[in-house]
Amino acid sequence: MKVQSARRRCLVGVAFLLPNIAGFCAFTLIPLALSFMMAFTDWDFLRRNVFRHDPLQWVGLGNFTRLLVDTQFWRDLGNTCFLMIGLPFAIAGSLGAALLLNRIGGRRCRTGPALAAATLVLAASGLVLLRGGMPETGVWFLFGVLAATVLLAGVLTRGSVYRTLFYLPHFTAGVATYVLWKKLYHPTSGPINLALNPLLDQVSSAVRFMPGLFSIGLPLAGAAAALTLVAWHLLRLRRRWDDSEAGISAIVTGSLGPAIPLGFLLARLGLPGAASAAVALAAAALAAALISRRPRPWGPKCAADAGLGLEVALALALIPLLAILLACVVIGPSLPARAQAGFEAPDWLGDYGSAKPALMIMAMWAAIGSNNMILYLAGLSNIPQELYEAADMDGASPRQRFWNITWPQLAPVTFFIAVMGVIEGLQGGFEMARTMTAGGPAGSTTTLSYFVYTEGFETGRLGYAAAVAWVLFALVFVLSLLNFRYGNRNAND
Amino acid sequence: MKRVLLASLGVLTVATVILHRTLPAQRSAVPVITWVTDDDQVRHDTVALFGRWLAENRLPPVDLRIDLRDNTPTGPSKALIQGVSGVADDLTDVYMNQLEPFQKAGILLDVTDIARARGFGAALTYPAVRSDLEVMGRQYGFPRAVDSALLWVNRATFARYGIAEPPSRWNWDQFEEIGLRFVAAANPPGSRQRVFFLNRVWLPLLRRGLGLSTFNETMTRCTLDDPRNVEVLRRAYRWTVTDRLLPTQAEQYALVSDATGFDSSFSLFASGRFAMIYEGLWALIRLHPRGEFQLRVVEPFTGGFPNVEVGSGAVCVYAGSPHPELACLFLQFLASRPFNLLVARSGDSMPPLPSYARTDDFLHPPHHPGEAGVQEFFADTTRDCGIAASRSPFILPNEVFRIDREEFEEVLAGRASPEEGARVAAARINAGIALNLAAEPGLRRLYRERCDVQERIAERRAAGRPVPANWISDPFHLAYYRARGWLDKGGVP
Numbered sequence: 001m002k003v004q005s006a007r008r009r010c011l012v013g014v015a016f017l018l019p020n021i022a023g024f025c026a027f028t029l030i031p032l033a034l035s036f037m038m039a040f041t042d043w044d045f046l047r048r049n050v051f052r053h054d055p056l057q058w059v060g061l062g063n064f065t066r067l068l069v070d071t072q073f074w075r076d077l078g079n080t081c082f083l084m085i086g087l088p089f090a091i092a093g094s095l096g097a098a099l100l101l102n103r104i105g106g107r108r109c110r111t112g113p114a115l116a117a118a119t120l121v122l123a124a125s126g127l128v129l130l131r132g133g134m135p136e137t138g139v140w141f142l143f144g145v146l147a148a149t150v151l152l153a154g155v156l157t158r159g160s161v162y163r164t165l166f167y168l169p170h171f172t173a174g175v176a177t178y179v180l181w182k183k184l185y186h187p188t189s190g191p192i193n194l195a196l197n198p199l200l201d202q203v204s205s206a207v208r209f210m211p212g213l214f215s216i217g218l219p220l221a222g223a224a225a226a227l228t229l230v231a232w233h234l235l236r237l238r239r240r241w242d243d244s245e246a247g248i249s250a251i252v253t254g255s256l257g258p259a260i261p262l263g264f265l266l267a268r269l270g271l272p273g274a275a276s277a278a279v280a281l282a283a284a285a286l287a288a289a290l291i292s293r294r295p296r297p298w299g300p301k302c303a304a305d306a307g308l309g310l311e312v313a314l315a316l317a318l319i320p321l322l323a324i325l326l327a328c329v330v331i332g333p334s335l336p337a338r339a340q341a342g343f344e345a346p347d348w349l350g351d352y353g354s355a356k357p358a359l360m361i362m363a364m365w366a367a368i369g370s371n372n373m374i375l376y377l378a379g380l381s382n383i384p385q386e387l388y389e390a391a392d393m394d395g396a397s398p399r400q401r402f403w404n405i406t407w408p409q410l411a412p413v414t415f416f417i418a419v420m421g422v423i424e425g426l427q428g429g430f431e432m433a434r435t436m437t438a439g440g441p442a443g444s445t446t447t448l449s450y451f452v453y454t455e456g457f458e459t460g461r462l463g464y465a466a467a468v469a470w471v472l473f474a475l476v477f478v479l480s481l482l483n484f485r486y487g488n489r490n491a492n493d
Numbered sequence: 494m495k496r497v498l499l500a501s502l503g504v505l506t507v508a509t510v511i512l513h514r515t516l517p518a519q520r521s522a523v524p525v526i527t528w529v530t531d532d533d534q535v536r537h538d539t540v541a542l543f544g545r546w547l548a549e550n551r552l553p554p555v556d557l558r559i560d561l562r563d564n565t566p567t568g569p570s571k572a573l574i575q576g577v578s579g580v581a582d583d584l585t586d587v588y589m590n591q592l593e594p595f596q597k598a599g600i601l602l603d604v605t606d607i608a609r610a611r612g613f614g615a616a617l618t619y620p621a622v623r624s625d626l627e628v629m630g631r632q633y634g635f636p637r638a639v640d641s642a643l644l645w646v647n648r649a650t651f652a653r654y655g656i657a658e659p660p661s662r663w664n665w666d667q668f669e670e671i672g673l674r675f676v677a678a679a680n681p682p683g684s685r686q687r688v689f690f691l692n693r694v695w696l697p698l699l700r701r702g703l704g705l706s707t708f709n710e711t712m713t714r715c716t717l718d719d720p721r722n723v724e725v726l727r728r729a730y731r732w733t734v735t736d737r738l739l740p741t742q743a744e745q746y747a748l749v750s751d752a753t754g755f756d757s758s759f760s761l762f763a764s765g766r767f768a769m770i771y772e773g774l775w776a777l778i779r780l781h782p783r784g785e786f787q788l789r790v791v792e793p794f795t796g797g798f799p800n801v802e803v804g805s806g807a808v809c810v811y812a813g814s815p816h817p818e819l820a821c822l823f824l825q826f827l828a829s830r831p832f833n834l835l836v837a838r839s840g841d842s843m844p845p846l847p848s849y850a851r852t853d854d855f856l857h858p859p860h861h862p863g864e865a866g867v868q869e870f871f872a873d874t875t876r877d878c879g880i881a882a883s884r885s886p887f888i889l890p891n892e893v894f895r896i897d898r899e900e901f902e903e904v905l906a907g908r909a910s911p912e913e914g915a916r917v918a919a920a921r922i923n924a925g926i927a928l929n930l931a932a933e934p935g936l937r938r939l940y941r942e943r944c945d946v947q948e949r950i951a952e953r954r955a956a957g958r959p960v961p962a963n964w965i966s967d968p969f970h971l972a973y974y975r976a977r978g979w980l981d982k983g984g985v986p
Contacts, residue, residue, distance in 0.1 A: 441905070442902035442908055443899050444906075
């Protein structure tokens with residue numbers, strides 16, 4: 001009787017699970033297995049489908065070896081990696097937003113909704129005035145009132161309005177936001193360039209007025225800032241080595257961070273590519289050697305890969321910062337000549353050089369107010385208040401509170417966000433590129449997922465597209481493994 | 494819980510039954526066939542006329558319904574994937590570059606025999622559009638409309654800036670000369686350029702003007718590495734980047750919500766920001782809702798050999814249609830007098846039967862006096878200079894188009910010289926041909942045969958002897974050889 005009852009319960013349980021299992025098998029497991037098999041065939045859906053039944057040829061690793069020499073694949077992999085440079089900044093932005101919202105959420109004010117309603121009434125009045133024929137100033141009035149509404153309602157309703165506004169990009173349909181950004185990026189009528197142009201006009205006037213300041217001062221300032229940044233970075237590396245927080249792998253990786261922009265700078269200044277790379281590598285090797293040959297006076301020996309995750313993340317953040325500063329060094333001397341004709345705002349989506357950064361900025365904007373921010377908010381609310389109270393009693397400054405309590409306590413959240421960010425970054429970019437640039441100009445915004453789409457659905461080569469998709473999976477898998485291995489996920493244990 | 498599940502199952506079953514009973518095929522007393530096309534008045538008139546034509550000819554009644562065509566960039570891929578999956582509509586509009594992949598996938602019904610029997614063979618329509626209906630001598634559809642792309646001139650725009658309109662036939666130098674004067678007059682010095690001379694150039698057309706096609710005579714090899722293509726790329730770069738006669742693609746893209754820039758040309762042309770646009774007669778469909786204009790058409794400027802590219806909007810029958818016989822009736826209807834008169838009266842494309850393009854209904858439409866002479870110019874130019882697009886059986890045309898566009902963008906972005914762009918485009922297309930030959934044994938025999946023919950053509954040309962017309966597969970080369978008197982009079986294709 002008991003056996004029958006147990007079996008019956010088991011069957012009922014399976015029956016409950018069956019729809020889910022069937023759906024998983026039909027839409028995930030079987031397609032996954034099929035795509036894996038497809039990757040080793042020459043399946044072209046133009047030749048093998050419901051109507052045509054050409055024999056399927058097993059090509060072994062042919063598709064994989066082909067993509068090794070496919071320049072399009074490497075170009076698109078490069079584009080995908082470039083777009084991921086924004087990841088550390090997006091994470092930092094999410095954390096910043098969460099910290100701000102958390103602070104605002106700490107205050108209480110019961111009059112908030114009433115004040116917000118009053119502001120809305122004002123905004124409505126502005127709208128009526130505008131409708132009644134009020135000229136352009138009415139628009140500015142309206143925007144002003146709306147901004148005041150957001151400010152008041154946000155502050156006085158404990159940040160819930162801000163939370164909604166910050167989260168808005170995440171639950172707005174992707175294509176709608178892409179279309180919006182496309183309008184924002186319009187070279188002549190987009191608000192971004194409309195705002196930039198007067199600023200650039202002023203800058204060009206200033207450059208014409210004081211050419212020396214910009215042709216000499218800007219490169220010097222850029223160089224000084226870059227050197228300071230590099231010096232700070234190397235000193236930090238040295239301190240981490242001394243404290244046994246960083247192993248040799250972390251030191252080498254950390255040294256490579258500043259070397260990469262240096263290599264590009266040398267190439268830009270006219271040195272051959274190979275020589276630039278050699279000099280940059282030599283500089284990195286020298287820095288790593290100088291740091292790692294120091295004895296560790298206080299700390300015990302640590303593993304070679306200790307602290308690697310943090311150094312990779314910092315290097316990723318350092319590279320674009322240094323690139324911007326070194327760009328000042330390169331561009332500075334030619335600024336007065338360029339200013340004669342006036343500076344023009346970039347053709348964001350139309351220029352080869354600016355299309356990728358334009359998409360990256362947009363992706364960062366979307367990522368700052370996404371689930372990442374919500375996760376950080378949840379993480380912040382889980383930090384025990386006693387830690388902060390103890391820190392206050394010890395006289396810790398806000399900066400010390402952040403670096404010694406908040407940041408380590410949020411490490412698991414940061415780790416999760418970084419892992420998911422890498423996965424989404426490698427897989428993403430298709431909708432964005434398809435909607436905004438069609439992968440152009442000259443393929444500069446074609447990502448790997450776009451490449452898979454083109455190969456699979458435009459030329460019909462499903463086998464090859466599946467191979468690319470599996471290589472993409474392998475990349476995601478390896479990076480996730482590295483993240484798990486070297487990520488600082490357990491810092492609060 | 495079990496009851497809830499059972500109740501849900503019951504509701505779903507009932508909903509399925511209701512859904513099935515409300516399907517058009519279930520509710521209609523006569524067989525339903527669907528046609529994937531645009532949703533406009535002419536299409537609705539066509540459907541109504543088809544019903545009357547069936548009744549007048551005592552043919553079985555059919556309930557023909559329109560299924561809206563997806564005009565987004567992903568539309569063709571979507572249609573192809575639906576087709577190979579067995580779920581496409583009975584009739585579908587097939588445009589440029591779609592016939593070959595659809596035919597290759599086997600999703601189009603071969604109507605050669607039934608067309609011959611029912612009198613709608615490809616011979617009835619313009620010789621230049623036969624390649625839009627036939628693949629390897631087999632017919633797969635019948636044109637709903639025939640069109641060629643010319644340059645539309647907005648006369649008011651030229652008058653506004655006091656620039657003389659271009660002549661009906663002109664060359665590259667005249668284009669540059671008038672264009673430079675136009676952009677100088679239309680854009681005040683020191684301001685950002687807002688007015689352009691022309692919306693786009695069509696590279697195959699420019700090449701043909703110099704006597705060059707995308708492929709060789711037998712379409713076995715891409716010839717874009719020819720110095721004439723280098724010259725075309727150099728000129729196109731100059732017109733776009735240096736002289737600014739044309740906008741960059743991105744400048745157009747930025748104005749519209751999708752990434753194609755498809756609809757922006759018409760609004761910019763209507764508002765006077767493009768003096769000319771390169772489009773077919775169908776442009777009237779887009780222009781009429783924007784107002785009445787003083788319009789003229791001129792031939793595209795060439796480098797010496799006058800030519801225009803002719804194409805058709807063909808209607809094809811889906812191979813998986815449950816009513817292929819009835820669907821073929823619609824193709825038969827497209828060759829009928831009532832339908833051709835309907836197209837002639839609409840005035841926004843040429844009727845499929847050439848004789849109807851000479852009727853008063855087509856040549857002198859009564860409602861738009863500002864367009865006088867437009868239709869006649871289209872009819873004459875199509876007859877005199879119309880040549881079909883070059884499409885090799887060894888590589889899909891959409892792949893050729895994509896590669897050509899990408900390499901042109903590389904040149905426009907300054908990342909490749911014209912020489913490099915031409916060389917890489919040819920190399921990539923030839924690599925695509927090699928890849929297809931390796932994957933498809935059936936193609937290899939045809940390829941070898943054609944390569945033999947190509948050698949014989951080269952020998953004859955070297956010896957200064959004429960070449961039989963049936964040796965030449967590329968429509969441009971055929972027209973070019975004919976115009977140069979290089980064809981063997983005895984050789985009949």
